[in-house]
Amino acid sequence: MSGTTPPAGPRPVTPVTILAAQLDRLVGALERVDGLDPALMTQMRDARALAAGLDPYLDECTTPESDALRALAQDTASTDWRREPGGPRIHLEQEMLSGHVEGQLLKVLVRATGARRVLEVGMFTGYSALAMAEALPADGEVVACELDPEVAEFARRHFDGSPAGRRIRVEVGPADATLARLEAEDERFDLVFIDADKGGYLGYLHALLDGGLLAPDGLICVDNTLLQAEPYLDREPSANGAAIAEFNRAVAADPRVEQVMVPLRDGLTLIIRT
Helix, strand or coil, X not given: CCCCCCCCCCCCCCHHHHHHHHHHHHHHHHCCCCCCXXXXXXHHHHHHHHHHHHHHHHHHCCCCCCHHHHHHHHHHHHCCCCCCCCCCCCCCCHHHCCCHHHHXXXXXXXXXXXXXXXXXXXXXXXXXXXXXXXXXXXXXEEEEEECCHHHHHHHHHHHHCCHHHHHEEEEECCHHHHHHHHHHCCCCEEEEEECCCHHHHHHHHHHHHHCCCXXXXXXXXXXXXXXXXXXXXXXXXXXXXHHHHHHHHHHHHCCCEEEEEECCCCCEEEEEEC
């Protein structure tokens, strides 16, 4: 990570926030048009308010995050994640953080399923790992996989400042290798949260369904399955968008599972075995 200059605020990276930004630009352009029907402008402003107001209202109506989670989120947002020239070629940005509402949903899912052991594939700065750890019983454990050692150390510093942090075990290295080792060691998990490289999603899912890592009644939660609306827009997707579209099709066609896609933030798919 480079420099101490505070980064810009989070950019729109979910279907709703992208829509809100586009409507804001459209309203601004229409306000410069002479003779426009006032009723049309009212409708456009209402449409902008519908999109822009959703996430803040969800945040307002969701159980507040803990002090530890709030501090982690603030530290992530104030850190410049750009790499020095010649440094690791891993794209990092503050928008990768799961955030308050999704973190609370994961906490609710941990409690609702009675999970005692949680696996996270792709940790980033540790917000979702810490959120799930807060929901675990005292003898529960989150095993969090992270490729980047520097990011893992950032997360560990925050875990050390939280009582729930002692329930998190960080595994640094390529996730596929870590999953293979965990399976060889006969580890089993009640809930798995996947939020890593999008091209690896199908491989991670197959590793869970084909092997023994997932408990018989285990729940798989997969983040970013709407990926900025790319999977359903009629335009050429990015490599990540194409990978997510392929993943979504494969899950929908897999007779071994039942699933539901929740349109929260950038999409969260919940998967169980049939």
